[in-house]
Amino acid sequence: MTWFISPAHAEDAAPALAPAVVSPAPTETHTEVGHEAGVKAPFPPFDTQKYPSQIFWYVICFGLLYLLMKRFLVPRLSTIVEGRATRIANDVEEAQRLRVESDKALGTYEKALADARSSAHAIAQAGTDEAKAAAVKQRADIESSLTAKLDAAEARIGEIKAKALGDVGSIAEEAAAAVVTALSGNQPSADEVAAAVSAVSSK
Amino acid sequence: MANDPIHQFHVKEYFPLGTFGGMEFHFTNSAFAMGATVAIVVGFLTLATAKRSLIPGRLQSVAELAYEFVAGTLRSSAGKEGMRFFPLVFSLFMFILVANFFGMFPYFMTATSQIIVTFALAMTVMLTVVVYGFMRHGFGFLGLFVPSGVPMAVVPLVSAIEVISFLSRPISLSVRLFGNMLAGHITLKVFAGFVASMASLGALGVGGAILPLVMTVGLTALEFLVAFLQAYIFTVLTCMYLNDALHPGH
Structure with missing residues (x-):
């Protein structure tokens, strides 16, 4: 607790020391306090005389820091940090969306394939049926014309036969x-x- | 002078700025420390976030770490709504942290070892709480002093205690930081002083100086821890007080 005693020392010593500021080591301690001697020098942090300057500079410094933080640094930092978070979230969402889309595309493709298959089947069936029908019709035509010819021939034979008879x-x-x-x-x-x-x- | 552990707390007046309302204003070493603190914080954060890269470099990682740390603290005590106070809380944390570390350098002033500075910091918080509390909730903010679920008979007593505890907050907040920084630096200086004074006693003294030297090294490490811890404690308490401004009902 010697430092609490030093102001008292300073008070005693100050007048004597005033001309001897350049004196060596032991007196140096007192010269610091000495220039405010006269009034009792308090423990430095409790020296109310220094308060206005400190508050003044605190307001300026902290005010400036707060202003720069609010306007400039925090938005920048939060853009980086939150930007990364949203970017990751967006990427995950995008991946999800793409997956759903590709699933859908796959579904569409499979459906189209099935449709094509069934329509190909239908076309083949129709072709076969048509060909079959044409063949049947053709055969019927030929048969009927043959029958007609046969009948005509038979008639002629009968005629000839009757005539001959x-x-x-x-x-x-x-x-x-x-x-x-x-x-x-x-x-x-x-x-x-x-x-x-x-x-x-x-x- | 070399052995006076109080010498480091002297506010040295470098040049006067003038007198206003009977008060003297000077540019002092504590003003220099605060200015340098702001310059370091702003410079560091500007440099660290200059690239704004998606994958952070080392410097950016540190800045992001500080951001996430303070944001996490604020969110956990004041909720998502509390993020509106983030610039203030982050400023306080960075200011106190850097000011504390700045004081760890020999021959530099520790601004946070000045009670008036820590008190100004605490008042910044308390004024924010009070002003925002009344702005947001009007007289409902006074509900802070009337805890719910307390029988009517004891409400006056409890409210009185709540008011006293509220009023003592800026004092405890400022004295805690001030006291820690002051005591730490004094202890450090005392032990370092032992080394010097014992070493000057000759061969035996040099041997005896080893113990305080080891202590000094250990205390320096401890002081770095305290410098961080006090900044953190101040921040956590600030967050809790800001939560009161947001949600005055208990």
């Missing part, structure tokens, strides 16, 4: 008439011959 009657009559004439010498009437031939041929 008709011819056969007259030939037989002629032949019969000639045979009768040759055998009996007298010419039979056409009606008698015809009746005889028809009677024979109808047996």
